[in-house]
Amino acid sequence: MTKPIAPLNITPVTERLSDAERHQRMANLSFGRTFTEHMVVIPYKDGAWQQGEVKPYGPLSLDPSASSLHYGQSIFEGFKAFAQPDGSVKTFRPEANAERFNRSARRLAMPDLPPELFMAAADALIDLDKDWVPKNVGESLYLRPLMIATDPFLGVRPALEYLFVLFASPAGAYFPSGVKPVSVWVSEDFVRAAPGGTGEAKCAGNYAASLVAQAQAQQKGCDQVVWLDAVERKFIEEMGGMNLFFVYQEQGKIILVTPELTGTLLPGITRLSLLQLAKDLGYEAEERKLSVQQWRDDIASGRMTEVFACGTAAVITPVGQVKANGFEMQINRGENGPVTMALRTALLGIQHGTTADTHHWMHTVA
Numbered sequence: 001m002t003k004p005i006a007p008l009n010i011t012p013v014t015e016r017l018s019d020a021e022r023h024q025r026m027a028n029l030s031f032g033r034t035f036t037e038h039m040v041v042i043p044y045k046d047g048a049w050q051q052g053e054v055k056p057y058g059p060l061s062l063d064p065s066a067s068s069l070h071y072g073q074s075i076f077e078g079f080k081a082f083a084q085p086d087g088s089v090k091t092f093r094p095e096a097n098a099e100r101f102n103r104s105a106r107r108l109a110m111p112d113l114p115p116e117l118f119m120a121a122a123d124a125l126i127d128l129d130k131d132w133v134p135k136n137v138g139e140s141l142y143l144r145p146l147m148i149a150t151d152p153f154l155g156v157r158p159a160l161e162y163l164f165v166l167f168a169s170p171a172g173a174y175f176p177s178g179v180k181p182v183s184v185w186v187s188e189d190f191v192r193a194a195p196g197g198t199g200e201a202k203c204a205g206n207y208a209a210s211l212v213a214q215a216q217a218q219q220k221g222c223d224q225v226v227w228l229d230a231v232e233r234k235f236i237e238e239m240g241g242m243n244l245f246f247v248y249q250e251q252g253k254i255i256l257v258t259p260e261l262t263g264t265l266l267p268g269i270t271r272l273s274l275l276q277l278a279k280d281l282g283y284e285a286e287e288r289k290l291s292v293q294q295w296r297d298d299i300a301s302g303r304m305t306e307v308f309a310c311g312t313a314a315v316i317t318p319v320g321q322v323k324a325n326g327f328e329m330q331i332n333r334g335e336n337g338p339v340t341m342a343l344r345t346a347l348l349g350i351q352h353g354t355t356a357d358t359h360h361w362m363h364t365v366a
């Protein structure tokens with residue numbers, strides 16, 4: 001038996017920012033630097049989620065012995081709300097994020113959060129901070145849910161107390177001066193995820209472990225790191241914090257290939273959506289393993305015409321150049337490809353409400 005979800009208590013800021021002040025903070029938006037006026041907090045203790053609260057955005061107070069700070073019981077999510085042409089606000093596939101949040105929670109021995117509570121928290125926050133949803137195409141309100149272990153206890157075991165937090169950040173266009181391909185470094189020195197590890201979970205530790213590889217990619221003159229499988233160091237997994245797609249053109253057919261979910265890839269919701277959208281656009285789409293050698297051969301033969309990465313934050317990013325120990329190659333002459341851009345336009349159209357939402361991906365908030 002699940003208990004009905006108690007409505008969140010709402011304690012707004014005593015004085016809202018003026019329109020002028022908010023507009024000033026929303027001018028020149030980048031990613032993840034500006035936050036709205038409220039946040040949601042829901043504590044978990046005694047084996048149950050307690051009364052949740054929407055309250056003024058601000059620092060959290062944690063005991064220094066809180067186990068998330070030491071042992072990394074910490075997960076997060078990311079999804080977006082978009083202003084619609086009719087003035088309403090909709091989120092993109094939030095139920096999928098709520099489900100993935102719980103899969104991450106289980107992998108880290110943390111409690112499930114009822115998806116209805118996840119949804120109610122997001123809807124309440126967005127509704128209260130609706131004025132912070134940017135209106136231009138390419139802009140959105142980015143929602144960041146997280147859960148941390150708060151037990152004041154140094155023993156290593158699953159914590160008994162947790163805090164769910166949700167806050168929001170207005171985000172500008174990821175490519176303010178137009179979409180531009182990135183260059184990638186294929187990492188042989190570091191791995192992101194090993195079989196049986198936490199690669200499928202959106203946990204803080206995965207990102208901590210990725211930072212030196214990303215720094216190495218930059219030293220090699222590349223924008224992003226590409227991860228290989230941990231066992232054979234042969235198969236392509238993902239790019240930084242985004243999933244990868246490879247575009248083939250053969251005998252008049254367009255075929256998209258994305259690495260299959262082997263347990264060490266993060267199952268992206270953008271990836272899942274693009275597998276569907278590809279079919280809507282008349283392309284074929286396959287999930288399978290792809291080796292670095294195959295990647296090289298298929299670029300060299302011209303069968304593979306485009307490569308792109310996808311994720312919530314940047315939507316779709318073309319990959320224009322690949323570097324690794326011992327080789328370097330250009331993809332589509334380092335330019336944006338037509339299939340990449342068609343998929344990008346299709347997805348953004350649904351999110352911004354300018355194209356029919358035939359798969360019912362958009363959730364009306366306010």
Ligand SMILES: *Cc1c(COP(=O)(O)O)cnc(C)c1O
Nearest residue numbers: 241242243266268269270311312
């Ligand atoms: C979040 C994430 C992605 C992309 O997932 P989306 O649901 O599309 O945003 C891909 N790879 C990693 C490692 C991630 O953390």
